[in-house]
Each structure stands twice: as C-alpha cells, then as structure tokens.
Amino acid sequence: MNRPRLIDMHVHMVGNGGGGSGGWLRLSGWHRWLAGFMLRQLNVPASALEGDLESIYAEQLLQLVRGSSMDAIVLLAHERVHDPDGTPRDDLGSMFVPNHVVLDLARKFPEFLAGVSIHPARKDALDELERCLAGGAVLMKCLPNCQNIDPSDRRYRPFWERMAAAGLPLLAHTGGEHTVPIVNAALADPKLLRFPLECGVTVIAAHCGTSSGVFDHDYFDDWAAMLREFPNFYGDISALVSLNRCGHLRDCLRPEIAPRILHGSDFPVPVLGHRLWLQGWIDRAAFKRCQAIRNPLERDWQLKRALGFSEEIATRPARLLRLEEGGSRAPSRDVSRAASPPSR
Numbered sequence: 001m002n003r004p005r006l007i008d009m010h011v012h013m014v015g016n017g018g019g020g021s022g023g024w025l026r027l028s029g030w031h032r033w034l035a036g037f038m039l040r041q042l043n044v045p046a047s048a049l050e051g052d053l054e055s056i057y058a059e060q061l062l063q064l065v066r067g068s069s070m071d072a073i074v075l076l077a078h079e080r081v082h083d084p085d086g087t088p089r090d091d092l093g094s095m096f097v098p099n100h101v102v103l104d105l106a107r108k109f110p111e112f113l114a115g116v117s118i119h120p121a122r123k124d125a126l127d128e129l130e131r132c133l134a135g136g137a138v139l140m141k142c143l144p145n146c147q148n149i150d151p152s153d154r155r156y157r158p159f160w161e162r163m164a165a166a167g168l169p170l171l172a173h174t175g176g177e178h179t180v181p182i183v184n185a186a187l188a189d190p191k192l193l194r195f196p197l198e199c200g201v202t203v204i205a206a207h208c209g210t211s212s213g214v215f216d217h218d219y220f221d222d223w224a225a226m227l228r229e230f231p232n233f234y235g236d237i238s239a240l241v242s243l244n245r246c247g248h249l250r251d252c253l254r255p256e257i258a259p260r261i262l263h264g265s266d267f268p269v270p271v272l273g274h275r276l277w278l279q280g281w282i283d284r285a286a287f288k289r290c291q292a293i294r295n296p297l298e299r300d301w302q303l304k305r306a307l308g309f310s311e312e313i314a315t316r317p318a319r320l321l322r323l324e325e326g327g328s329r330a331p332s333r334d335v336s337r338a339a340s341p342p343s344r
C-alpha cells in the first residue's frame with residue numbers, strides 16, 4: 001500500500017501464547033483486574049485470557065484501526081526481562097510477545113507496522129536485530145525499568161550503532177509505570193538515553209519522562225532539556241490522556257517542544273479525558289463529544305486535537321520510522337542519510 005500518512009506509533013500487541021506463538025501472559029492481583037478492564041474496551045470477553053488471545057486481540061484491533069482516523073499503527077512486541085549478562089529471567093515480568101508475532105501481522109495487514117523488542121544484553125541480540133530488520137521492523141521498543149535494560153551500558157555500543165546505521169529508531173519507556181511490573185525504577189530516567197543518542201540512534205522517549213503515580217519521579221524537565229542538545233530526540237504523548245499522567249500534556253504544546261512530539265495512544269491503556277475538562281483545558285462540549293467516541297484509538301486522537309495538537313503529531317512518525325522503500329521511506333531530515341543511497 002502507499003505509505004501510511006497518519007500513524008499512531010505506540011500500540012501494544014497482547015497475547016498469551018494460546019495460538020502457539022511461544023509468548024506468555026502472567027497476571028495476578030491488580031494486573032489481572034487491569035487486563036480484564038482493557039479487554040472489555042475491545043469487546044473481548046475476559047474468557048479470552050484463557051483462549052487464543054493473540055488472534056482475538058489482533059482481529060479486534062484491526063477493526064478499531066479501520067474505524068479510526070489512523071492509516072496505520074505501530075504494533076509493539078514485548079521482550080522478556082534479562083540480567084545484564086544476558087540471562088533471561090522468566091521468573092520476572094508479566095508478558096512476552098515474541099517479535100515474529102508483530103512481524104507476521106505487519107506482513108499480513110498494511111494497518112500494522114512492526115515494533116520489535118530486543119534486550120540488547122541477549123547473547124543473540126545482534127542476530128535478532130538483523131532478523132527483525134530483514135523482517136521489516138519499523139522501530140525497536142523497550143521498557144528499561146521493566147525489562148532491566150540500562151541504555152547507557154557501554155557494552156551495547158555495537159547494538160545501538162547497528163540500529164543507527166539501519167535507521168531503526170528506539171522507542172524507550174521513560175518515567176513511572178503501573179501496567180507492567182517494575183524491575184529497576186532507576187532505569188526510567190531519560191538521561192540514560194544519552195548514550196544511544198550519541199551513537200546516532202533516533203530515540204523517542206515514550207511518555208516524555210512523565211510520572212505515572214504520585215510517588216514516581218517526574219523527569220519531564222530533564223527530557224525537555226535534552227531536546228535542545230539532541231536533534232535526534234523525540235517524545236510520544238502516549239497514555240497522557242489519562243487521570244494519572246496528563247499533568248504535562250499541555251506543556252507539550254509549547255513551541256520549543258511541539259516539533260518533537262509524536263502521537264501514540266498506548267492502547268490498550270484506557271483513554272480518559274476527564275481531567276482535561278476539569279482543569280479547563282477543553283470545554284464541556286468538546287469533552288462530551290470526545291468522551292462519547294466508543295473507539296478508544298479515535299477518542300485519544302480527538303481529545304488531543306481538541307487540546308490543540310496539530311495533525312503533524314501523527315504525520316511526523318512516517319518521517320522517522322524505518323518504512324521500506326516503495327514502501328519508500330520519506331526523505332529524512334537527517335541530511336547525511338538522505339544524501340547517501342539507502343542501504344536496503
């Protein structure tokens with residue numbers, strides 16, 4: 001298909017391995033309750049948690065994309081927790097969605113773009129990266145604080161340099177997190193992303209370093225300061241239309257910040273616009289109109305538009321993601337890359 005124009009670049013693939021993917025989902029307590037809540041937004045019964053969740057979820061999600069303003073979404077795999085020496089820690093973490101799940105879905109449906117997930121300490125990290133590049137990955141996603149990844153670890157230089165050479169952006173979770181268990185809270189700090197940035201990787205800080213709960217550290221100002229230093233640094237406003245994470249949403253409209261903002265919903269994380277209205281950021285009519293939209297992808301988009309975000313937050317991802325030629329990857333603003341013939 002033609003290159004997608006409007007892209008939601010932060011949507012989670014969810015699965016339990018029920019269809020034989022090799023993935024798994026382990027939920028207890030609050031996380032189990034939250035998963036049930038998230039599935040209900042998809043009109044998926046909670047019993048799907050015991051069935052072939054991948055297939056049910058992907059089918060429902062496809063309908064949501066087709067019923068929204070978006071041309072495509074980046075569908076994110078979810079890596080396992082590893083020790084810094086590369087040992088997988090399946091005793092930690094709540095979910096594993098292997099990369100082939102999102103790569104296969106992206107091959108089948110033009111509405112899906114593959115966001116792969118690789119712990120750079122893995123013994124086979126570089127081989128997996130090559131497999132994912134060959135398979136059409138558009139970005140690499142990780143959650144440093146949940147997957148135990150210190151992006152500043154100097155041993156990861158070859159991994160970051162290969163990503164930079166391939167034009168594969170890094171989407172890294174920053175700030176607190178409440179939907180996936182935390183392994184090392186200190187790794188939520190966007191300042192740890194200096195190293196991949198210095199290696200030449202285009203880095204997108206998911207959630208712009210904002211806090212998820214009252215006890216989390218708020219890294220928003222650190223993130224914003226780094227934008228001045230690194231032209232290859234961005235932030236996504238995924239999960240910011242919410243009750244807990246919306247504090248800095250309007251700051252992202254500031255003229256020095258807005259050109260670095262990308263649209264993501266963080267689906268299936270719930271979209272709740274109540275605080276935008278209660279704080280007087282949008283009027284009651286806009287709130288009621290948006291909150292009545294049943295499709296959560298579209299509700300998130302329309303609430304952001306009502307707040308004053310331009311359409312560019314959803315057209316900008318197409319310039320940054322590794323979209324295949326012909327296909328054709330858009331001319332990058334990175335002159336050095338645009339001047340040389342594409343390596344693919």
Ligand SMILES: [Zn+2]
Pocket residue numbers: 010012206238266
């Ligand atoms: Zn997310």
